[in-house]
Amino acid sequence: MDILAHALWARSGFAILNRRSRVNRASIHWALALAVLPDLLHNLPVLAWAIASGNPGDWWTYAVALPGKEPMLPALVVTLSQQLHCLLHSALVAAVISGLVYVVRHQFWLPLLGWWSHIIIDVFTHSADFYPSPVFYPVSSWGFDGLAWNTTWFTVLNYTALTGFGIWLFVTRRNAELHHSSTTVAAPGQT
Numbered sequence: 620m621d622i623l624a625h626a627l628w629a630r631s632g633f634a635i636l637n638r639r640s641r642v643n644r645a646s647i648h649w650a651l652a653l654a655v656l657p658d659l660l661h662n663l664p665v666l667a668w669a670i671a672s673g674n675p676g677d678w679w680t681y682a683v684a685l686p687g688k689e690p691m692l693p694a695l696v697v698t699l700s701q702q703l704h705c706l707l708h709s710a711l712v713a714a715v716i717s718g719l720v721y722v723v724r725h726q727f728w729l730p731l732l733g734w735w736s737h738i739i740i741d742v743f744t745h746s747a748d749f750y751p752s753p754v755f756y757p758v759s760s761w762g763f764d765g766l767a768w769n770t771t772w773f774t775v776l777n778y779t780a781l782t783g784f785g786i787w788l789f790v791t792r793r794n795a796e797l798h799h800s801s802t803t804v805a806a807p808g809q810t
């Protein structure tokens with residue numbers, strides 16, 4: 620899925636989560652960062668090379684390229700970029716990192732849900748001929764043959780859903796606040 624939609628779905632998800640139990644602002648910001656990083660980090664080697672070679676515009680050509688239409692890049696840049704893309708789109712890598720963080724903190728670190736949302740959404744919104752998401756990398760480079768997110772009707776439906784969800788969140792915000800503050804006040808008396 621495109622970066623903006625990843626961020627908006629993650630924000631929507633955390634808005635719901637925040638209604639069930641308070642999530643601090645820093646966690647939400649971290650979650651949003653982790654929801655978009657998988658599509659940003661692999662651009663860095665290309666951007667560095669494009670700037671160093673005096674053709675910064677080549678980065679944009681790469682960023683918006685369709686499969687097979689990418690600009691010619693040095694092998695090292697391609698390898699670095701592909702590795703970053705594959706590692707950050709892998710559920711196996713995310714599981715290992717989540718496990719390590721759990722061991723250190725003795726609890727699940729909520730912002731990791733942002734990363735997980737990116738991985739899960741991308742599995743189904745990429746197709747075999749449109750950058751299939753390597754969800755089991757490095758064990759396998761296989762990717763599910765889903766629906767490419769740049770399909771016009773899907774993009775329209777996706778943003779319509781996001782808009783509708785955003786409106787619903789806004790309209791129900793006051794009720795959610797009232798409900799939350801009443802349950803927060805009631806809690807001590809119930810024990």
Ligand SMILES: [Zn+2]
Binds near residue numbers: 657
């Ligand atoms: Zn992605």
